[in-house]
Amino acid sequence: MITFCRIIMFLLVFSTVPGLECKSYGFVPPAELQAFPMIKINNKSVTLSNDGKLLIEVTLDNSIWSAPTDEIAFHSATVAYVVYKAIPFAFSTPMKIQISKWDHPRILFNRGPNNEYLVLLGDSNQAPYIAFGFGQELGHALIDNLNGSADPQLWFEETFCEALAVWALQQLALEWGKSKDGNLKFYAQMFSSEAKNLHYNTKPPSEGYPLWFAKNRKFLTEKCNDRELENEGHFPYFHFFKGGRLAAFIISEQ
Numbered sequence: 001m002i003t004f005c006r007i008i009m010f011l012l013v014f015s016t017v018p019g020l021e022c023k024s025y026g027f028v029p030p031a032e033l034q035a036f037p038m039i040k041i042n043n044k045s046v047t048l049s050n051d052g053k054l055l056i057e058v059t060l061d062n063s064i065w066s067a068p069t070d071e072i073a074f075h076s077a078t079v080a081y082v083v084y085k086a087i088p089f090a091f092s093t094p095m096k097i098q099i100s101k102w103d104h105p106r107i108l109f110n111r112g113p114n115n116e117y118l119v120l121l122g123d124s125n126q127a128p129y130i131a132f133g134f135g136q137e138l139g140h141a142l143i144d145n146l147n148g149s150a151d152p153q154l155w156f157e158e159t160f161c162e163a164l165a166v167w168a169l170q171q172l173a174l175e176w177g178k179s180k181d182g183n184l185k186f187y188a189q190m191f192s193s194e195a196k197n198l199h200y201n202t203k204p205p206s207e208g209y210p211l212w213f214a215k216n217r218k219f220l221t222e223k224c225n226d227r228e229l230e231n232e233g234h235f236p237y238f239h240f241f242k243g244g245r246l247a248a249f250i251i252s253e254q
Contacts, residue, residue, distance in 0.1 A: 027071050028041060028070050028071055028074045029183070031179060031183065031184055032074065035178070035179055036077070036078055036175075038050055038081060039074065041070055041074065044059060044060075044069070045057050045058065045059040045073065046070065046073035046074050046076070046077045047077070048077045048080050048081055048084065050088075053094075054094040055084055055091045055094060055095070056077065056080045056084075056091065056094070056095045056096070057095070057096045057097070058076045058077050058080075058097050058098075058099065059073065059096075059098050059099070060072060060073055060098070060099045061099065063123075066123045067123060067124075071127070072099065072121070072123065073099070075127045076097075076099065076130065076131070076134040076138075078131065078175070079135045079138060079165075079172070082172055082175065083138065083142070083168060085171075086171075091142075091145075095117065095141060095142075096114060096115070096116035096117065097116060097117045097118075097119050097137075098112055098116045098117070098119070099119050099120070099121050100118065100120050100121075101120070101121070101123050102120035102121065102122065103122055104120075104133070105121055105122070105134070105136050105137050106119070106137065107119050107120070107140045117137075117144075119134070119138075121133050121134060121137075126190070126194075127187060127190065128191045128193075128195075131165075131168060131169060131172060131191070132165050132166070132194065132198070133165075134165075135165030135166075135168040135169070136162060136164070139161030139164040139165065140161055143157055166195055166198055166199070169191050169194055169195040169198075170191075170192070170195050172187075172191045173187075173188045173189075173192035173195065175188075176188035
């Protein structure tokens with residue numbers, strides 16, 4: 001009984017004392033840090049910089065995460081790294097992103113008190129899952145950062161973000177594969193496998209995507225984010241997500 005009471009007291013203290021909600025930093029091994037020298041872990045944030053210029057800063061809120069918070073932030077920053085290498089102009093203005101815990105990836109329309117983007121992510125301890133989710137929402141943030149407003153063609157934005165996330169997994173697999181470290185080579189296999197699974201599990205509409213998009217152009221333009229219609233079965237909402245996944249593989253094969 002005494003032991004049980006001690007456990008309860010510990011859990012109460014752990015869940016209420018500020019600063020104990022997140023697991024502490026220090027879980028990213030040196031080999032990973034060396035693989036991405038532009039990424040730095042600073043107290044409770046992770047930054048991606050180039051020649052001293054901040055490109056993006058990633059922080060996590062005080063939720064109780066199932067994986068070390070520095071790992072989640074670091075793997076999110078690696079996504080930004082490969083995207084920056086491909087489209088550096090999209091990072092012309094420094095960005096801040098705060099990640100909060102939720103059941104699936106999402107970016108909020110409102111900003112935080114420091115003008116940071118607010119992103120929701122699941123906290124699976126699988127690095128590819130975290131990277132894929134963050135890649136989707138990073139795409140939205142970059143588009144907003146460039147345009148200063150939401151894209152009126154949301155269906156195309158969603159397709160682009162899905163393609164960006166899958167492509168980022170492929171690129172990260174290549175980055176991890178450059179290392180001689182066995183753990184990082186295992187990461188390369190994990191990221192590559194996740195990208196392939198996303199591809200193999202994607203079944204396009206029977207008429208093919210060009211015709212499908214043409215047939216649904218009016219709906220895509222006017223009501224593509226109408227989840228009520230989706231729930232009623234009137235619109236296969238995730239077809240343009242899947243189209244983005246296939247686009248990523250078409251691009252990678254060029």
